[in-house]
Amino acid sequence: MSNNSETHFLDWVRDAHAMEKQAESMLEKMASRLEHYPDLKLRVEQHIDETRQHQVLVQSVIDRYSTSQSVLKNIAGKISAFGQAMGGMMVEDEVVKGAISGNVFEHLEIASYTSLIAAAQHLNDHESVDIFNRIREQEIAMAEWTLNNLPVVTEQYLVRSATPGVEAKK
Incomplete structure (x- = not known):
């Protein structure tokens, strides 16, 4: 095991x-704005709980290597533009674009953990x-x-959007 x-x-x-x-x-921003998509809201809220568990698990790896929390490198800036796209949307088709962005972000996480698994195996x-x-x-x-569920969310959005007097975006 190399130090590098x-x-x-x-x-x-x-x-x-x-x-x-x-x-x-x-996810918290998205869930707080979802009013008319109960299935999506429920799944997002469930994943918020999973995400909090992930933070604890990842921190446990850091702690095992006796690394100070004060030196945590923050990559939020690297992905903040993406976060703004997903979390800060107030566009008319916010729910559809949010669901698409959420899927993209999940794949970023999957790729990151795939790489971490390989690195941990190496070590x-x-x-x-x-x-x-x-x-x-x-x-x-x-x-x-x-x-x-993207087709369902998209269909729900289109139906709500075509109905006079019904809010579709959230």
Whole structure:
């Protein structure tokens, strides 16, 4: 195990922690505005709970490597533009674009955890491999749910949008 490999791994774990914090913020904003899409709101709220659990699990990996929280690298800036696109929307078709953006962000998380699993395997860190596999499975489930439900959300939006006097955007 090279020290350089461990340094990269810890950087990526810190990035994952910041990514989960960003995900929580985006999902909370989305859930707070969803009024007319109860299935989507329920699934987003469920994933907020999962995301909070992910933060604890990722922090446990950081803690095992005795890394100070004060040196956590914050990558929120790297993904804040994306977060604004998903979390800060107030456009008419916000719910549809939010569902699409949510799916894209889930795939970013899946890719990040796939890389972390490979790095943890390289370091023979089986505990981290297990943690990241567990998190990745939940991210995959959310990505599949959003993709499978996108047609329903889109149809609901179009029907609401075509109905006079009915708000469609949230």
